[in-house]
Amino acid sequence: MNILFFTKGDRKVGSSRLRVWLIAEELQAKYGLHYEVFHSVHYSVFSFTVARFRIFSEIFSKIRDTQHQILFVHKSLYPWDVVLLILAGRFLLRKRLVYDLDDAEWEHSFLKTWLLTKSAHAVFCGSHPILEWVEKHTPHAFFIPTVVDAVLYKSFSVQHKKRQQVTIGWVGVGRGYFQDGHFGILKPALDELWRKGLSFRFVVLGAQNHQPLKDYFNEEAYETIFVDELDWAGRASVPRAIHEYQFDIGVMPILDTPFDRAKCAFKAIEYMACGVPSVASRVGEATYLIQEGKNGFLAGNTDEWMHALQRLIEDADLRGAMGKQAQETITLHYSYEHTISQIYEILNTQ
Template identity: 25%
Template sequence: MNILFLTQSGPDLPSVRFRVLPFVERARQQGHTADWKRIPKAFHKRIAFFLSIPKGTVIIIQKKLLTGFQLSILKNRSLALVFDFDDALWTSHPSSSAGPRRDKSEKRDAALLENICSKVDLVIAGNNYLRDRIKSFNPNIEIIPTPLDTDKYVPSESRLENKKIIVGWMGTSCNLFFLPEVFKELADKMREPNLYVVSDKPLPPSIADLADFEKWSGEAEVQQLQKMDVGLMPLTDDEYTRGKCGFKILQYMACGAVPLASDVGFNREIIEHGINGFLIKEQSEWGKYVNLLTVDPDLRCKMAKEARKTVVDRFSLAPLADKMLARIETIIPKKPY
């Protein structure tokens, strides 16, 4: 197969780093011709770019909502057309202001999502919630969670069992929105406060003095994750967060941190409460479970091992990439004898 992923952003965006680049590499290993390219922003450049794609290419649109006209060009040039998404594209981040502008944007995006899902040969969704949203538009859907290279994301061999535990959070700056209430709760309730944040931008003033900050680095990401004994994923409960695929949790778990995550959406399908992490229902439980893991290192070690096993067994890169490639092959038109 000749496979081309089309993305809306560059390689630093998590969805490109983990849902595109590894699949390209895996496809090449299997003997396919595979590549990825970023869709131009300018309309005239975009159309020329689409027309330059060789006919007979398997085109995978990664999360970009295109107009019907643009989609028709790709459909005409593709051997098979696939849409892959891992976010609730029809709604807005909970930090965005409500109002007519947001309503208009959401209505437009919902219509574009419906159109693209109804026109492609296959939809790949990151979780059940996303699938259920669009299954009436196209029954040809495959659920493929965002995979993780568990040979690269590993616990630190030099982890010290008796050191002061580090409670961490890693994520893009738009999601710092979810931290203030949780961090204030932990600062008040933790026996040994030691909060650590890794992001592309510094902490807001409201919590800047509550945690150590380190700027995210692609080269140092694994080492940054390995510093954490407990990984946090607080969320609100709404359409946007129910569409998230819990990838932050998987990174923590693979690198040896016990996850504490809001009892929302796909988090429930990753974490088995009390076995490989804790699902948080009430605000007071953040401090409760951090303190439990602090005073019981044996429990923390046991849960960290279970967390790692969960990711290796269910979310490792190779089997999920192979599943995706095998599924794509089922939609390739068969040549006549």
């Protein structure tokens, strides 16, 4: 089996790395599949440069290549001529088409998303809200969450114990997260907990040297640590940082919008894989991932955020018990060990 992957970015781009590059490597290592990744197609459909036609010609050649039996398309962020070329490969050249969604692409590219969904032999859905949308348009929908190497992450498990200062941690793309307003959900709870006398620090992994984000938190009295960049292409980079900074609690505040509702809750998945209990907004995939009071907490307003964080800050035994349950959840449902065989079976049968 030989797969031609299309994705928006290289290994440093989070969704591309997690949904394409690492999955391709796992399929090759476990089943001997061959693959090629075509990425970073960013020209405008109205561009008439030599570079644009060179890229188009290269894509055309790769789709025509008989060694590529499967076209695996991640997202719909491609110029229209590339989308039509992929569809021609599906219908004229009889290639099998797999479409992979880990965002609410229909919110900004409805027609492309609808066409690829209707045309695909299988649609991989990174969250249950995505699955619900896709099932309205095709019977070939499969829940394929964004997953981690559970064994690798477990090797960076955080050991929970009583501390004078508890670490609340966040990981992600700080600039975009701040600009979209998600930190505004968390900050009032942190501010109030500090005023109540609870001792904690806040660690931001992926601040990207974004000064407005730093200013937003630096005006407060509690300690905030900003780690501007990680080696995002490295498999162990995030779990190593979670362990290095000894996250006691992982947080995932997210606004309840149609686009954000479809997110894959990957921040919480990474915390939980390291044995760190999460507090997350009661939005989207988090409501399937987190079992309230067992492997984490869900919060819908400032009072709920405060209550969940305070319980975890004050009780190391609770953090340890929840962290253990969280790790079991990831191993059973959000790991390569669980998912890669499922992907391989779908690729072979659809």
